[in-house]
Amino acid sequence: MKALLSILFISMSTLLFAQEFNLPALPYSYSSYEPYIDAQTMEIHHGKHHQAYVTNLNKALAGTKLASFSMNQLLMDASFRSDAIRNNAGGHYNHSLFWEILAPKDKLTSVQASFEAAINAQYGSMDSLKKALTQAASTRFGSGWAWLIVTPDKKLMVTSTGNQDNPIMDVTKDRGIPILGIDVWEHAYYLKYQNKRGDYLSGIFNLIDWGIVSEKYTKALVDPLLSEIEKENWMALKDFHKVMAQTFHPCEDGNFVPLRTRSGELLAKAILFSASKPPVSKDKPNVHKALADLEEQCEKIHELVGKNAKDEVLLKEMTKAHDLFHQVEELCHD
Numbered sequence: 001m002k003a004l005l006s007i008l009f010i011s012m013s014t015l016l017f018a019q020e021f022n023l024p025a026l027p028y029s030y031s032s033y034e035p036y037i038d039a040q041t042m043e044i045h046h047g048k049h050h051q052a053y054v055t056n057l058n059k060a061l062a063g064t065k066l067a068s069f070s071m072n073q074l075l076m077d078a079s080f081r082s083d084a085i086r087n088n089a090g091g092h093y094n095h096s097l098f099w100e101i102l103a104p105k106d107k108l109t110s111v112q113a114s115f116e117a118a119i120n121a122q123y124g125s126m127d128s129l130k131k132a133l134t135q136a137a138s139t140r141f142g143s144g145w146a147w148l149i150v151t152p153d154k155k156l157m158v159t160s161t162g163n164q165d166n167p168i169m170d171v172t173k174d175r176g177i178p179i180l181g182i183d184v185w186e187h188a189y190y191l192k193y194q195n196k197r198g199d200y201l202s203g204i205f206n207l208i209d210w211g212i213v214s215e216k217y218t219k220a221l222v223d224p225l226l227s228e229i230e231k232e233n234w235m236a237l238k239d240f241h242k243v244m245a246q247t248f249h250p251c252e253d254g255n256f257v258p259l260r261t262r263s264g265e266l267l268a269k270a271i272l273f274s275a276s277k278p279p280v281s282k283d284k285p286n287v288h289k290a291l292a293d294l295e296e297q298c299e300k301i302h303e304l305v306g307k308n309a310k311d312e313v314l315l316k317e318m319t320k321a322h323d324l325f326h327q328v329e330e331l332c333h334d
């Protein structure tokens with residue numbers, strides 16, 4: 001009876017917290033983007049391709065614990081997700097952004113001063129930025145996207161990804177928050193431009209609403225997602241966390257074998273973690289102090305394991321190490 005109630009509770013919570021992703025409406029009619037993108041391409045692209053990403057994403061998430069995850073959570077840990085979730089979550093996110101930053105010529109809004117200043121500071125001019133984007137889009141082999149992103153150090157960067165990946169995902173080298181994306185899948189242009197991707201790219205710059213991209217830039221600068229990405233990029237933290245989780249959590253359940261066999265590895269990761277260079281914004285004396293304390297604690301644990309210390313002693317010292325790790329993590333929050 002108890003088991004039945006638990007199953008019922010889990011199913012109800014999944015139902016209560018599960019969210020369905022939906023196809024966003026296009027801000028303008030399919031024909032509004034003519035002559036640069038023809039109405040039929042827009043209709044198929046939005047109504048069929050994007051709809052398929054949404055449908056398949058919901059299907060892949062249904063009934064799993066991931067159904068309650070936000071889009072950012074799904075994207076951030078893409079390397080842990082199934083291909084169905086990685087491709088369709090990416091497809092949904094990327095296209096939603098694409099529709100937002102496009103507008104018919106008579107509805108375009110102008111670039112904002114702070115964003116323009118950032119473009120000029122990094123690229124020299126808007127024209128040079130467009131050239132960099134065109135270069136990234138035209139050299140992307142096969143299907144994919146060209147991006148303008150805000151990186152964790154709050155700089156602009158032009159980059160590109162294959163398939164439906166994007167720069168929020170942990171599978172990409174250049175990570176950050178996308179503020180502009182250009183779809184270079186053939187489904188985005190083939191009906192009108194056939195194989196001439198270059199002509200499509202020249203056309204699309206007539207539809208990019210730099211006012212909207214400016215708003216996205218301003219929002220990205222203060223988005224907590226930036227510091228999440230920055231923290232994730234700190235590989236030494238990830239490496240240490242993995243061994244800590246695999247040794248500490250079994251101890252909590254009374255299984256000390258992983259710790260007794262891997263305390264040397266835990267210490268080695270702590271030494272590397274302590275010696276690693278934190279991301280620029282986290283490079284502070286209190287973070288280094290917490291890292292040094294953590295290393296010392298792991299050394300103590302390794303010695304205790306060597307002396308065959310009792311389980312309860314190890315649990316106490318591992319709890320301290322775990323608390324120290326979270327202290328480092330918390331210091332890394334802005």
Ligand SMILES: [Fe+2]
Nearest residue numbers: 049183185188
């Ligand atoms: Fe597309």
